[in-house]
Amino acid sequence: MxxxxxxxxxxxxxxxxxxxxxxxxxxxxxxxxxxxxxxxxxxxxxxxxxxxxxxxxxxxxxxxxxxxxxxxxxxxxxxxxxxxxxxxxxxxxxxxxxxxxxxxxxxxxxxxxxxxxxxxxxxxxxxxxxxxxxxxxxxxxxxxxxxxxxxxxxxxxxxxxxxxxxxxxxxxxxxxxxxxxxxxxxxxxxxxxxxxxxxxxxxxxxxxxxxxxxxARIGLIVGIIVALLIIVFLGGLLFFWCKCRHKGYKLEVFVDVPGVLLDGFFSGSRSFASLAEMAGEVDRRIEFGQLKRFAWRELQIATDDFSEKNVLGQGGFGKVYKGILADNTKVAVKRLTDFESPGGDAAFQREVEMISVAVHRNLLRLIGFCTTPTERLLVYPFMQNLSVAYRLRELKPGESVLDWPARKRVALGTARGLEYLHEHCNPKIIHRDVKAANVLLDEDFEAVVGDFGLAKLIDVRRTSVTTQIRGTMGHIAPEYLSTGKSSEKTDVFGYGIMLLELVTGQRAIDFSRLEDEDDVLLLDHVKKLEREKKLDDIVDHNLSKNYNIQEVEMIIQVALLCTQASPDDRPVMSEVVRMLEGEGLAERWEEWQHVEVTRRQEYERLRRRLDWGENSVHNQEAIELSGGR
Incomplete structure (x- = not known):
């Protein structure tokens, strides 16, 4: 019963x-x-x-x-x-x-x-x-x-x-x-x-x-045009290849999906090359996604002519403004100021494609867009509680601190959003800049993962992609820094650092810790205190002891599992969700501790061996000097 x-x-x-x-x-x-x-x-x-x-x-x-x-x-x-x-x-x-x-x-x-x-x-x-x-x-x-x-x-x-x-x-x-x-x-x-x-x-x-x-006639004409375009394109590639080889550069062009699409002439799978984007293709794809097309004047009025007093934040591709539409709807307008550069225009296309296909309660929803010959703008819902980073470190007088239950919800909600991007989107989506500043808070303080401007579509048949490194120092996985290859495991690393931000309230890199002879990197700082079992020293002092120490320990353990040096050792986001819900963490943590103890023992043995070698050299030099006299 x-x-x-x-x-x-x-x-x-x-x-x-x-x-x-x-x-x-x-x-x-x-x-x-x-x-x-x-x-x-x-x-x-x-x-x-x-x-x-x-x-x-x-x-x-x-x-x-x-x-x-x-x-x-x-x-x-x-x-x-x-x-x-x-x-x-x-x-x-x-x-x-x-x-x-x-x-x-x-x-x-x-x-x-x-x-x-x-x-x-x-x-x-x-x-x-x-x-x-x-x-x-x-x-x-x-x-x-x-x-x-x-x-x-x-x-x-x-x-x-x-x-x-x-x-x-x-x-x-x-x-x-x-x-x-x-x-x-x-x-x-x-x-x-x-x-x-x-x-x-x-x-x-x-x-x-x-x-x-x-x-039939159009098919013939198009066939001739395509043949000419292919010849010109291959000739251009050959020219650039010869030129780059002569100068010692490496030319890489990735075509993610086989097939050709020429703005309606051919149907079938889509091909994207890094050297050419087809005019009109962006707008055609966006219109199919049922997004609203805003007029430039409409957004100009909504943001008070893009007034500086309405700036909510600034990223790598432009500023974000608070706006109020004619129907009193509050929005956030992202104005891409450098879209004319190859990175800026590609970022616009990526972000529109990402957000159009990724719909989840923990992902930022795209309302619409605006394009002019000189402007690219994206329109999102306004998140009245701004970002997690703001709530952790940039509060104005009178604003309440992000309490511990809210931080737990942020941890789980962000994990679910990333799990959707990695495991339920096809092709999978890699965010590449997971941090507290890119996790927004809605009116109920629920986590909404935003800023897909740095995201990269990854074909399911490929596990990594070579590209220029994007992201924020302190949040970037070591393998991404060393090789330039990103995968979903680079997001897992960034998520782990974001968890440490949630617990400590501190930045991923903070040079002020040098004054206390402490670690500049938040990860090293937390690892040291965790080994010393000083968990209370890790927690944000703004919480004023209003937290559950067992839950703090759980989130720190998940964070350290996510930030392991080897990407193969890190869990996938679906495992992270289960661990935060109380399933399978104890086993993974025990395995990690065994690996860490073994690694530290090897490190200590190597350090003692080096110290012994240096001392032997010094002793030998002393003997030789005394004998000579």
């Missing part, structure tokens, strides 16, 4: 924390089963997990409701379950390029927030549901290259927001509703519909029709 009561309490708690996301998770899991997703496909879609916002290809809003599902080109079969109609907050559903069969469920009409529906290139049959007429916010409807039949419902044609309707290459018949011909872009070719030369309206809008009619 007691066990049943506990289960009921847990269920009530989960419903309180995630009142609607659990229903979203059930609907998504039903979709996974109906699409026959097996093996490695959607492996992290777990029915036992309350919150689906950590699942791959699923994106949520700030209320943990599912707003995007991206399952394109995954080779999925099966059918669409009617339970998908429970995802009432969904704005984007992309299932194109699969082998889905059966009818389109009428329950899709319940997704009244949907703005984009893409079911292209499947094997769907039956009619277009008339319930689509309830999708008043729908802008993009793509049902091309299926086996749909019957007439196009009048209710669909009356949708007020449609700007793109693609129903080509099906078996549709009958009259095309007149309203469809007012949509900016439409395509009804490849059906048995009353359009074309013998009717009043063409089967496709001008741009679509011309593109289809002259497909």
């Amino acid at each position: 007691a066990y049943i009561i506990v289960l009921l309490l847990v269920a009530c708690f989960c419903d309180f924390v995630f009142p609607d996301s659990q229903g979203d998770g059930d609907a998504l899991y039903a979709l996974k089963i109906s699409l026959n997703a097996t093996g490695n496909e959607l492996a992290d879609w777990n029915s036992d997990q309350v919150n689906p916002c950590t699942w791959s290809r699923v994106y949520c809003d700030q209320n943990y409701r599912v707003v995007q599902v991206q399952l394109a080109f995954m080779g999925l079969t099966g059918f669409l379950t009617p339970r998908i109609g429970a995802l009432t907050s969904l704005t984007t559903l992309s299932l194109q390029g699969n082998e889905i069969i059966g009818d389109i469920p009428k329950e899709l009409g319940n997704l009244t927030n949907l703005t984009r529906l893409d079911l292209e290139s499947n094997r769907l049959t039956g009619e277009i549901p008339s319930s689509f007429g309830k999708l008043k916010k729908l802008q993009f409807l793509t049902l091309s290259q299926n086996n749909l039949s019957g007439a196009i419902p009048e209710s669909v044609a009356g949708l007020p927001g449609l700007i793109n309707v693609l129903l080509d290459s099906n078996n549709l018949t009958g009259q095309i509703p007149e309203q469809f011909f007012k949509v900016p872009k439409y395509n009804f070719t490849g059906n048995n519909l009353n359009c074309g030369p013998n009717y009043q309206h063409p089967c496709a809008s001008d741009s679509t029709y011309q593109g289809s009619h002259h497909k």
